[in-house]
Amino acid sequence: MENIIINGNNLTLEEVIKVSRKNYKIQLEEEAKGKILDSRKIIDDIVEKEKVVYGVTTGFGKFSEVSITQDDCKTLQRNLIISHACGFGPNFSKEVVRAIMLLRINALAKGYSGIRLETLNTLIEMLNKGVHPVIPEKGSLGASGDLAPLAHMVLPMLGEGEAEYNGEILPGKVAMEKAGIATVDLVAKEGLALINGTPVMTGVGAISLYDAVSLLKTADIACALSAEALRGIKDAYDLRLHVVRPHAGQINTAKNLLNLTEGSTFVTRQGEVRVQDAYTLRCAPQVHGASKDAINYVKERVEIEINSVTDNPIVTREGDVISGGNFHGQPMALSFDFLGIAVSELANISERRLERLINYQLNDLPPFLVKHGGLNSGFMITQYAAAALVSENKVLAHPASVDSIPSSANQEDHVSMGTIAARKSGEILKHAQRVLATEILAACQAIDFREGFTLGKGTKEAYDCVRKHIKFIENDIVMYKELDKCTELVASGELVKAVEEKVEVLY
Template sequence: MKVVYIDGNSLTIKDIIKVAREDYEVKLTDESIKEVEKSRELVDDMVENGEVIYGITTGFGLFSDVLISKEETKELQKNLILSDCCGVGEPYGEDVVRAAMLLRINALAKGYSGIRLSTLNTLIEMLNKGVHPIIPEKGSVGASGDLCPLAHMVLVMIGDGEAIYKGERLNGSEAMKKAGIDIVELVSKEGLALINGTQVLTAVGALAAYDGKMLTKVSDIAAAMTMEALNGIVDAYDEKVHKVRPHKGQILCAENMLKILENSKSTTRQGEKKIQDAYTLRCVPQVHGASRDAIDYIIDKINIEINSATDNPLIFAESRQVISGGNFHGQPMALVFDFLGIAIAELGNISERRIERLINPSLSGLPAFLVKKGGLNCGFMVPQYTAAALVSENKVLAHPASIDSIPTSANQEDHVSMGSISARKARDILENVRNVLAIELMTSAQGIDFGEKDKLAMATRAVHDRIRKDVDTLYEDRKMYLDMKKCYELVKSNELIKIVEDKIGKLN
């Protein structure tokens, strides 16, 4: 059995991928169990003693001054879940739902939330047995955390809502019954503990950041393919150039480009055919490297967030304090996910310009639109239209969501992050860039076919051969969207990275 152990403090993005996409199970460590139980004991004591605590013996938001009796605390928690289930739009994919469940489990395992261990174990059991709540994508403003989407998650825990179980969409109670999981009756603090946090927006953004990191490698591969097709000049990637401007991502990208193009006889040296290349070839390390550095920065911030307590109020068992704060506010993630969208969008921008360079005979020295009998055939004319449309859409999507705020809860919650929108935009930009890179790979493979394939570097030859396994050389016009989809799947699966690494060793 493949397991990720949860202690609230050491989760990584790779762990998220294992659970979200590779069906690893999760287990609490003994230490985290002790911390959860200690915080719950304090909540029980305070409720028993009739102490006034936000969200436990009071209402929520503007109703924080309304006192709730001990007898009404269960109803208060249930009503919180029911009232917050206001999501709209398409449901999140199962990998996002699994990631969000994992992140909430990890936050609760820190022991600052006051949840019962039995309730936390129910959420763990749902994740391990594959009960995936239907969570609509839209409805969170990113403060107080992801109340709305997380409420849809909890709805299934209490035998309501809907879930996917073994590929079937069922009502929540039926899904839980088929999986053999008992539903929960929430008690004091538990509803708030389960929904007051940034775990859904962080799940979306964390998956996009991981995929974006992989996309930087695919971008280097695509650029190397275009270099081969256009007889690009490799001198611009010389390490001496990059050591005098030592941005880490720039140096690593230049190293990748030289490794991928090693022993190529299609690329050229400075002065052999021309003095220098256009920026889209010459400045690959500077552009790809900047996006790489941005994504690394974003991942550092994600690593902090996924091991943080984002509840309100927080339960400090050692000092016997319950403190209302603002850790649920999504601004730290909203800003970086806006940045993530911009960083990934730039990989698409430069790729689309390389596509244009490949198909334009005045720039490439190759047949117009990479097809014989031009005029009768349009060749690769319109795939570039599609790439242009996608990068143009990305320019709209890259507008930051985090600079917007609409007050909620009658101005009690008077600044919100819109972090869930930032995360979803980054994910959507990523999808567009995957398609743009797929078009570049397909186009560069066609350009290479006008030269001598035996002059290719070992790595690019392997990539070309893999593309040609699914997509034939274009001799006359055909339905290009089918070819584009096949190349998209190669990009999304990261198969091309593995193919290159099998030939030249690990890419940066």
């Protein structure tokens, strides 16, 4: 497992996942070290000459009007961290914390923040040795960046707060000692460099984004299985129809559905069984495709943000220190609201296909996909549960970015709520994974009621993957266990991986 080289410029979404989820270690590029040292010299000069520079020789927020002496600079930075650690609620998962740490390191590695190299190395060492600060999920306004959660990230660096180490939650100082990492005394500008920026919202959202890309593929696989089970009309996926409305996502969805069902005798042509399918099958390219385009837009924004300087003020190569607003999370807030809406739509249409699979009034299959209906309820309540998740998603999909509450005595009078948007998108994603898993399981059950047909090249791989773990449901059983198994196939990416061994699935 090679170390991932960090320089602030070319970190990828895939590398974020390797570090956060697969525990890859990182290494600072040599050229980046020089830029960090140069940036620090500028800050040291400002402190030495007692120039008035926000966050270096002044207080923060509304206290920017208060000058701080050279002797008090260390106290200022420590006070910043301990006073700003005001988070609340459940703690972020280990993988989210690792993503947060990585993104803060990558931004600081660009050499525009004035942090000392040894301080940055402390954070890198914590990440590599698995000292994970305990960070509550709630408390960020998304401007001035993610102040409260990032303050919790820094506490163990000072020997304060709490951190997880080797699976145990410990006082920050104890965790650092056990890992053999020295704590630090922050000097001028360093506290602000560590907590002013967007790595929390971006880290949370980046993980959801990565899983959403897999979900886009899963949605097409689910639709193709339902099309097989319902003997859907493949003419609606004819590329001649889609190239005249050339949205990339729509075209890619149509290609996927054709490729997944290639060779199938379940699917039909228009007029063979019926003239038209319901929208949930017929309009899948348009609906799934719109979500693909939206999520690909978000991916472009996130890939910019993870390689950006988002703290304030920034130290330019020319020696100027400019106070601005790169900490403002609006670009991510809008993006993650968009992500949540796009993912919720995948669940919306999936739940309606599920209804079409189990409702005997809408198909020619046994009611609720069970042989002895009445004695058995079959898949009846799976649709209830899916509908509940879809309905909850509709509440969660309300944009966080349209809200703003002034803070810091109205100095910070417009905030993004981007971290809320990112957290909501993650919750929506989990719900959507469950809904799509339910559709997939129901489609496989429906397929087993039909005899004498052949599945398509891709749908057969999906069906076989499901059946390797979950058998046909003959009589009522404890249903959530089977749904849990299918949800894990979706969430882990195992289902997509099985299909992609035979068929390319575009997004």
